[in-house]
Amino acid sequence: MADKNHKIHLHEEKETLLITLYAKALDNRLKHPILHDQKAEEILGMIDYDFEKLKDFGNEIMVARAKQFDVWLQKFLKTNPNATVLNLGCGLDTRISRIHPPSTVRWFDIDYPEVIEIRKKFFSNQPGYEMVPSSVTDPGWLENIPDNNPVMIIAEGMLEYLTETEVKTLLNRLTDHFSNGQIAFDVMNTFAVHAGKKNLHETTGAEHKWAVDHIGDSDKLNPDMKRMANVSVMGTKYIRKLPLKSRLLFRFMYFIPNFRNMMRLLLYKF
Template sequence: MSEERLDLTGVADDDVTWTLLGTLYLRAWESGSPQPILGDHHAAEAIRRIDYDFAKLHRRVRPEANQYLVALRATQFDDWAADFLRRHPDAVVLHLGCGLDSRALRLTPPSTVDWFDLDQPKVIELRRKLYPEREHYHLIGSSVTDPSWLTGVPADRPALVIAEGLLPYLGEAEVRQLLQRLVTHFGSGELHFDAGARWLAKLSPLGAWGLREAGEVERWHPRLRCREEVAFTARYAKIPSPAYRRLYQVMNAIPFCRNIFREYRFSF
């Protein structure tokens, strides 16, 4: 990997958002913990190579508190993905809205897996400079709501679709059309995503999507079935900080708090 420092001038205002540099910085920060949950050293290396005012970003994202939210969510998705790949070593993986996430490197899937990372073209340009490419690893620069990119993804094998931190930023009609399109394209597989409570989505000025219960998604397609759902606070025991572990434990005991964000595992 080149040691070139990446200058984000002209890109940051448009594309470097909480879901891009913010989550990358939180994963990198958490990797330096004496007892990391995720331990994403690829994120730490990426941060080292990016020329950006991370002191300013640090004040915004408050990593001392928010690192656990990101690390616990990423670990849950990693665990689900690793389980799917053990059962389907010939799978097609589609990581939607991948940002600068290093999941394809963290999981080191077998060479029989075709892995597709998809995001906006400028984000994909950054990925090409930050992370090594390899055989059976593919990058797609496109809006996730554009139906044309899916035609180039193989449909003859079990598929794993990961949408971490993505769907809450889309409208309900866009989410429904996307999931229906994916299930129709693939013969079988799993869909892993996270969603906020519906009441929370209504507070968003973006008109974002929220989910009241998994049955809402099941009704969008007869093949969609929820196999597992996990509250964002459920894995509080993994948090090394006693204060934050206790905070998450208390929130996990209160339904209103526990159900603010959830991770979902669907099969189709």
């Protein structure tokens, strides 16, 4: 086992990157993992952090979410092998090592400068892959991203930490910059935000600022975006791969509207 020689000192929404990393690493330890994310488990083993305190953050839901986004991205790259990929608020996400995109793809992982500094301990820029140190709400970073190819934009577990105005501004900047592509992101309802508020704040100091109770509200944020998919994370086929106890729990929750709509995965084209 690798030495835990990397200490992480992050706070608020930046610290939440460890929640998703932990979820994917735990999944890899299962007999039948959904993501098969060996890289996530390797990174976890090198970080000096009390991951035990992150055990109650719906890890299995995060894994199902990541798998659905992976599948949407893979489908997009099959028909657009020269695409640009933007992974917004990437944290320590290992998607590029799961997808193995063709060399013709240009991939950009974007996050706060202090997060990218940590990410550089585990990843390095190379032809076709670049880490961009910037808040996604900063208007400057997008100017350096090529706009001549179709783009797939993924915002996994990120937009909830922005205000609705910030989300709207970001989405419009993205569709103004690129001529065509797809955008995948998740939304949480008010019930989910309130249910997890105390635990999230006490553990990381972070706060969810944007909730979506009616998908039509998300549709209205950008007139250029047309919704292609709206999937309850509890209704994805990947939930069926979880251990029996978890499958039964999520199946039960799916039939209760507040739970079914706790997190929905949306895919738009523009």
